[in-house]
Amino acid sequence: DAKTTQPTSMDCAEGRAANLPCNHSTISGNEYVYWYRQIHSQGPQYIIHGLKNNETNEMASLIITEDRKSSTLILPHATLRDTAVYYCIVTGVQGAQKLVFGQGTRLTINP
Amino acid sequence: GAVVSQHPSRVICKSGTSVKIECRSLDFQATTMFWYRQFPKQSLMLMATSNEGSKATYEQGVEKDKFLINHASLTLSTLTVTSAHPEDSSFYICSARDWRGGNTGELFFGEGSRLTVL
Numbered sequence: 522d523a524k525t526t527q528p529t530s531m532d533c534a535e536g537r538a539a540n541l542p543c544n545h546s547t548i549s550g551n552e553y554v555y556w557y558r559q560i561h562s563q564g565p566q567y568i569i570h571g572l573k574n575n576e577t578n579e580m581a582s583l584i585i586t587e588d589r590k591s592s593t594l595i596l597p598h599a600t601l602r603d604t605a606v607y608y609c610i611v612t613g614v615q616g617a618q619k620l621v622f623g624q625g626t627r628l629t630i631n632p
Numbered sequence: 633g634a635v636v637s638q639h640p641s642r643v644i645c646k647s648g649t650s651v652k653i654e655c656r657s658l659d660f661q662a663t664t665m666f667w668y669r670q671f672p673k674q675s676l677m678l679m680a681t682s683n684e685g686s687k688a689t690y691e692q693g694v695e696k697d698k699f700l701i702n703h704a705s706l707t708l709s710t711l712t713v714t715s716a717h718p719e720d721s722s723f724y725i726c727s728a729r730d731w732r733g734g735n736t737g738e739l740f741f742g743e744g745s746r747l748t749v750l
Binding site for chain 1: 636638666668675676677678681723725727738739740741742743744746
């Protein structure tokens with residue numbers, strides 16, 4: 522079973538910041554938080570991941586709470602192309618460690 | 633560019649036939665690959681873990697004789713849907729972890745293969 526809880530859907534206006542929450546209250550000390558997104562009929566796309574520090578890359582920022590029980594993915598300036606299903610996943614990073622997907626958040630960016 | 637490639641992207645077959653889907657890691661070696669399936673409007677469901685040089689590990693409820701997985705090299709894993717039926721119609725996706733970036737390897741996904749069984 523997935524170890525994360527996300528809202529089913531969210532809307533955001535184009536050009537605004539999209540903040541996607543994720544609860545992972547049972548995360549263990551050696552598990553990372555990964556975010557992927559899936560645009561219709563494509564394979565999932567890696568966005569970002571982190572352990573306990575906040576992370577930022579060219580796509581997004583990841584804010585992890587101090588107790589690591591929740592996190593927020595931030596898309597700073599959402600565009601229409603950011604409309605997708607966003608998955609928050611908790612996993613270890615050994616080679617055979619598998620990713621178990623929950624239902625994700627369907628983010629719709631509105632013009 | 634894509635680091636994990638799947639082929640074919642779409643396949644239509646008749647009921648009772650077998651279909652092979654290939655998953656290749658580009659520019660890196662993958663001792664482990666993962667196979668998922670996805671039905672419309674649903675999330676990805678992990679089917680099995682493909683291990684190079686050994687037997688695949690199947691998730692509970694996935695028939696290993698139905699979904700044959702072969703991982704004969706460090707860059708190629710294949711999924712064969714044997715005696716396919718209409719209920720096997722789905723989007724099949726593979727993934728592999730790239731460790732080149734350091735200790736926390738990103739898991740990259742292929743483009744997916746859409747199987748339609750008539």
